[in-house]
Amino acid sequence: MNKTSCEVLIVGGGAAGLSAAAAASKTARVLIADDNPNLGGQIWRAELGKTKSPQALELIKSIGSGKVQVMNNAQIFAASGTNCLLAETPEGRIELEYEKLIIATGARERFLPFPGWTLPGVFGAGGLQALVKGGLSVAGKRIVVSGTGPLLFAVADYLKNKGAIVAAIAEQATSFNIRRFGLHLLARPSKLAQAITIRSRLLNIPYLTGCWVTKAIGDEKLTAVTLVSGGRSWDVECDFLACGFHLVPNTELASILGCRIDNGYVAVDEFQRTSANGIYCAGEPTGMAGVESSLAEGKIAGLAATGQSETARSLFAERDRARGFGNALNDAFALRNELKTLAQPDTIVCRCEDVTYGRLSEFDNSREAKLQTRCGMGSCQGRVCGAANEFLFGWKPGTVRPPIFPVRMEEL
Ligand SMILES: Cc1cc2nc3c(=O)[nH]c(=O)nc-3n(C[C@H](O)[C@H](O)[C@H](O)COP(=O)(O)OP(=O)(O)OC[C@H]3O[C@@H](n4cnc5c(N)ncnc54)[C@H](O)[C@@H]3O)c2cc1C
Missing domain, CATH: 3.50.50.60 (FAD/NAD(P)-binding domain)
Incomplete structure (x- = not known):
């Protein structure tokens, strides 16, 4: 099995992860692992190289300076012991050892x-x-x-x-x-x-x-x-x-690493430190506030993880301003109650396991529904139906267990 090590491991190569890498690589050996074939995350994706966005161009320059090792097509699915994550790649399983970890896993659609x-x-x-x-x-x-x-x-x-x-x-x-x-x-x-x-x-x-x-x-x-x-x-x-x-934060990796989750988001302090030692989190897993917030949080996490605390502190005001935009966003686009009445008894809610709204209505919580119907046990592991059920029935999401993504048997 392959193994590689770095001082700072960043999971996620979107705005937050790239910004963290640019900041951390000034003083440390950095590795970014992302499950897409290209860096850029949701906003830039395969078009990162073609974008005219000044923010993106600056990041590309920093990442391209050679100090950041990039591992694309690498999906982190579990932890292995202390300070080590497991990635599934086209070449098989890779162990990624780190001293500090920055989780920048973004969000998905609801x-x-x-x-x-x-x-x-x-x-x-x-x-x-x-x-x-x-x-x-x-x-x-x-x-x-x-x-x-x-x-x-x-x-x-x-x-x-x-x-x-x-x-x-x-x-x-x-x-x-x-x-x-x-x-x-x-x-x-x-x-x-x-x-x-x-x-x-x-x-x-x-x-x-x-x-x-x-x-x-x-x-x-x-x-x-x-x-x-x-x-x-x-x-x-x-x-x-x-x-x-709107969006749902990807908090599964943070969850299995023992980071505290508050109201659905990864809890962080002002330096983007999670409740787990040596683990930082930046971008949408900590709150939905758009690209500026992800960039600022990533930068603070990258600086803080590499001991550049005073420089990180100088960015707090910028980050907090950007987060304010997130609050306005969430208020303006809160979901209306009528959307809870769209699904009919025969409407499929869990599309991996073909579980209908009528069947789910028989249960009081996600655990019972899961045990009786396999809702959330298919290939998306509840990433789609979990957020829908939370809105429709007010069910809290169940405990996250590794592997957080389906992987080949041989990787386990
Ligand atoms: C589907 C979608 C489309 C969007 N389109 C736009 C847009 O066009 N314009 C706009 O302004 N904003 C868009 N947004 C919002 C945008 O994502 C944010 O504003 C911001 O860019 C988020 O940056 P981020 O770094 O926090 O997350 P992301 O950009 O989501 O980056 C997170 C990265 O981590 C990777 N990742 C997650 N888990 C793992 C894992 N376990 N292993 C390895 N890699 C992992 C993801 O694949 C992704 O590449 C979109 C959001 C979504 C969900």
Whole structure:
């Protein structure tokens, strides 16, 4: 079995992980492990090398200086003893030994079940964007973008730019909430400018607030969706639905390493230290607050993990300002109760194990439901249905156990 060691191991090569690596590599040997073929995380992905974002360009320069070892296609699935993680790679299992660990595992989309949501042609909003970044063509395709959060705008803009016909953006938040969020942006000129730029590119696309999908229609694949708003419902023909209900933090690795989780997020102190010795956490596992917050937290974690505490301290104000944006985001795009009534008794909630909403309604908690129906025991390990069940039934997520991702038997 292969083994490699470093002073600082960073899991996750998105904004937070790259920022941590750039800061830590000034004084230490750093290794980034990420399960994607390219660095960049959700925001940049395979396009990191092509982006004009000044933040990304600066990171690429630092990472490219040769002091950071990069391991792509490496999925961390478990710990092994003290200060050692196990990664599954195309070449087999690798042991990664470290002195300090920075967890920067990001977030995933939240999906909510509604009739027809398992039809081919229904995608996560960020999921479809990721497929297009990976080479899928959407030129000429008619797409409805739906759900909640600023990601809908970013996705619609991206898809339009790639030749798709975006039929509508259906945002479940109220127009009052959106306007209030807009006012909040006045205090953040760069975000406001970004929002205005994207909005001006999408002016000919209906942006429907207080509006959501109640049904995906089609026999073999999606042909239309039913939208509802203000008590009125109507169908919109489309080839694809890109649908996501904000984000869920990836806290599984932190959990199995014994880091304290508070209200669903990894608890950290001002230096991004978790409750576990020598383990830091940065970016979306600690809270949803956008790319600036991930970058600032990553930098602080990288500096703190390598003993550069005073420099880290000088970034606290910047980080806290960026986190404030996260609070406004969560308030504005809180999920409305009507979304709890979309799933019908025969609507599948756990799509790995084909467990319906009707079957789950028979139970009081996620553990009972899991034992009786295998809900959450399939290949996604509850990453999709767990967050949906939390919203639909108020169930707390169950205990996380390794391996946190399915791996080949031989790796165990
Ligand atoms: C699907 C999706 C699409 C998004 N698209 C946009 C967008 O277009 N524009 C925008 O401004 N914001 C977007 N966001 C929000 C964006 O992710 C944040 O603003 C910010 O960039 C997050 O940075 P991060 O480093 O915290 O996490 P991420 O960018 O998510 O990076 C985390 C990385 O860790 C990897 N990882 C996780 N677990 C493991 C493991 N066990 N082993 C190895 N690697 C692991 C992930 O694959 C990922 O590459 C998107 C979010 C999601 C979930």
